[in-house]
Amino acid sequence: MAYHQRSASAPSSPRSNKPEIEQQLQGLSTTVSSPSATIETTCHGLRKLEGIYSSIEEMICTPSNQVSLCQSLQRKAVEAELGRSLVLLDLCNAMQGSFMELKMSVQELLLALRRGEDASSQVKAYIQLAKKAQKQFKKISKKTISDDKECRAVMLMAEARRITISLLESTSCLLLKQIEMPKCSLVSRTFQKSKFVCEEEQLWALEQSIGDLETGVELMYRRLIQNRVSLLNTLSS
Structure with a gap:
């Protein structure tokens, strides 16, 4: 019980919070790159990221970091990260539209x-939309490359952005x-009852998963905006 209370409390200083954020980022990076990643682990990852961005914001808002971030070299790094944060917001916005x-x-x-119709055209439409989302992603994400390493807080933000x-x-x-799971039988005009039930359940689960992803990206989008506001307030203080 004491451990949970300690982990839920606010960090006593930015120094004590940095290793925790780095550990979370490292663990999440491993999960993302795993070949066994699923939509469920992705949804969990989005929730973890929202918490990580929240921790980074707490670190940014400490008086010592606010003074440090306004110094000449670090200020330039923060301003550059602010620019890249806009690109990340665009990416999240595009993904939300794709999910819809x-x-x-x-x-x-x-x-x-349900109508017993040939669903090949609907399958093709889904695939085209998924590929369209990939193209949008690649087009936008190319703009977020960064090699700034002047500031520790900016480095954490850059790593969170990369993940x-x-x-x-x-x-x-x-x-x-x-x-791909239901595709082969979906394009057929002949439906057995057991297959129909299986396919319907798969599609219901897929729709729910997409909804969970949409919610996760929306929450992270809001957190990114809050982080951006905190950085802007720091630079203007």
Whole structure:
């Protein structure tokens, strides 16, 4: 019980919080790069990232760090990170739009199944949307490359941003793979009752997963905005 109370409390100083943030980032990076990653682990990763960004914001808002971040060299690094944060916000916004379109595509697949129709066109539409999300991701994420290492806080933000990009990239790949399970039978005009139930359950689960991803990205989007506001307030103080 004492451990949980200690982990939930605010850090006594930025120095004590840094190793914890680094450890969380390292663990999350390992999870993201794992070949066994799933949509469920991705949703968990998004929740972890939201907490990590919250911890970074707490560190930024300490008086000692606010003074440090306003110094000449570090100020330039912070301003550069502010610019890159806009690109990350654009990426999150684009992913939310893609999730909405994919959910609608899954709903159309479900309707086709219930009517006993050939669902090949709906399957193709889903695949096209998933590939479109990947293209949007690659186009936007290229703008977020950074090699600034002047400031410890900026380094943590940059690492969190890198992991966020990797996580969103793996999400688009996982969503593309999800349709492969029911695809073979979905394009058939003949439906056995057991297969229909199985496919319907898979699609319901997929729709729920996309909704969970959408919620996770939205929460992280809000946290990123709060971090950006904290940085701007620090530079203007």
